[in-house]
Amino acid sequence: MAKATTEINASSMADIAFLLLIFFLVTTTMDVTTGINRKLPPPPEKNQDIPDIKDRNIMNILISRSDRLLVNGKIGDLGTLKQDVKDFMTPHYPDDPNFPEVKEETIDLIGHVYKSKGIISLKNDRGTSYDMYIQVQDKLAQAFNELRDEFSQKKFHKNYKELDEDRAKAVGKAIPVPVSEAEPENVGDN
Amino acid sequence: MSRFKKKGDKETPGISTASLPDIIFMLLFFFMVTTVMRETELLVKINPTSAKEVQKLEKKSLVSFIYIGEPVQAKLGSNTRIQLNDAFATVDDIPEFIAAERESRDEADRKFLTTSLKVDKDTKMGIVTDVKQKLRKVGAFKINYTVTEAKED
Secondary structure (H helix, E strand, C coil), X not given: CCCCCXXXXXXXXXXXXXXXXXXXXXXXXXXXCEEEEEECCCCCCCXXXXXXXXXXXXXXXXXXXXXXXXXXXXXXXXXXXXXXXXXXXXXXXXXCCCCCCEEEEEECCCEEEEEECCEEEEEECCCCEHHHHHXXXXXXXHHHXXXXXXXXXXXXXXXXXXXXXXXXXXXXXXXXXXXXXXXXXXXXXX | CCCCCCCCCCCCCCCCCCCHHXXXXXXXXXXXXXXXXXXXXXXXXXXCCEECXXXXXXXXXXXXEEEEEEEXXXXXXXXXXXXXXXXXXCHHHHHHHHHHHHHCCCCCCHHHCEEEEEECCCCEHHHHHHHHHXXXXXXXCEEEEECEECCCC
């Protein structure tokens, strides 16, 4: 008959596991990286045509090297920037010469919409601080998110973030984020 | 008379600790799975700025980081520097860095590669613009400005 094997004492297993546990507890970093996602445009092709865009369709935002805002040639304010962008991007129908043009488009799941042809042109100086630049980007993102929320509330009675993928895409098509960053150029000496 | 007689002072039985290793192992596996080892040591000071509309950066394995800020060591001066991996670099090193990052990922994943810019809040945009221009040239279009989430006001 086979001899009964002697059992291995497993009482130290907990200690070993504890040791490993403490090691992973110490090395673990639970911080989630958060940030603003952006997509860079592909580099410009040589002798690319400069698209002809009407003045009323462009909102120029310039951040100076002393972190001040210039919106369409007038001194702007970070506090009102979000509302300005929202007003500018809201489609006005019938046509209102003080706001960008609108075009009609048919989008799946939504149907007929009036889409604003407005474009936001963002320009910064080399001396602009990164903090200010992010604040402006944040305000733009807030403005567009609120526009999308309002639109999807009207159409689907839900916030943009709660929509399913197809509907979110449709809303994204109806309200795109036409933020264009100007090709950098040296303004003054720095 | 009482049916349930009190049985004097009976000693409470000791709690069995036989399941303790299992519980510990469970915790251990949890931390083993969630842990992300710190890969690089920061050579530049990064005091992130904050914004409200932030998104979570998913798929950490598909993110390459570029750090921009003042050197931690005071003797290296206070000029803004770029850090790639574990060393200081210049703007011209970025194409090589991106190529190496692409090389180290699966072919199918390469198009999802995001470049995360961790930039100190006092940095001037000039250097950030230079980095962005380089990234455009090598086709790394997906970028993420790493910022912390601002508290609601």
